[in-house]
Amino acid sequence: xxxxxxxxxxxxxxxxxxxxxxxxxxxxxxxxxxxxxxxxxxxxxxxxxxxxxxxxxxxxxxxxxxxxxxxxxxxxxxxxxxxxxxxxxxxxxxxxxxxxxxxxxxxxxxxxxxxxxxxxxxxxxxxxxxxxxxxx
Ligand code: 5GP
Ligand code: ZN
Numbered sequence: 264x265x266x267x268x269x270x271x272x273x274x275x276x277x278x279x280x281x282x283x284x285x286x287x288x289x290x291x292x293x294x295x296x297x298x299x300x301x302x303x304x305x306x307x308x309x310x311x312x313x314x315x316x317x318x319x320x321x322x323x324x325x326x327x328x329x330x331x332x333x334x335x336x337x338x339x340x341x342x343x344x345x346x347x348x349x350x351x352x353x354x355x356x357x358x359x360x361x362x363x364x365x366x367x368x369x370x371x372x373x374x375x376x377x378x379x380x381x382x383x384x385x386x387x388x389x390x391x392x393x394x395x396x397x398x399x
Pocket of ligand 1: 270281293294295296297298305350351357358359360361
């Protein structure tokens with residue numbers, strides 16, 4: 264279902280114009296208005312899902328296939344040197360638009376952008392505890 268007050272629903276369904284790179288029954292791929300690098304694109308499902316938790320499994324499966332196709336094409340066309348796929352869920356994770364989307368960010372040697380974190384140094388016991396918390 265589309266949500267009338269959701270900007271990405273309106274873009275994905277063509278009510279608001281966008282720089283569209285690709286479209287099919289389920290998805291629209293557009294250029295990000297505030298690109299991290301040249302070619303930064305967003306995959307938007309046409310159906311509203313706020314985030315990964317709400318995304319139906321069939322779309323979760325097909326979105327990665329589409330991400331691969333776009334990454335291959337964009338790498339060929341833009342001659343970039345690498346590619347980041349980024350997908351934020353929740354404010355704490357940096358999500359600013361509450362409609363599921365995948366960022367496709369072409370990377371160019373020396374582009375100066377950072378998509379990174381500070382690595383922790385957990386003890387073995389900590390790793391074991393978190394493993395148990397998730398896996399058991
Ligand atoms: P998030 O932080 O939620 O993962 O990413 C939201 C992204 O959407 C940002 O990179 C931002 O630049 C982009 N964005 C926000 N509003 C619009 C819009 O109206 N059109 C387009 N093309 N991109 C948008
Ligand atoms: Zn939406």
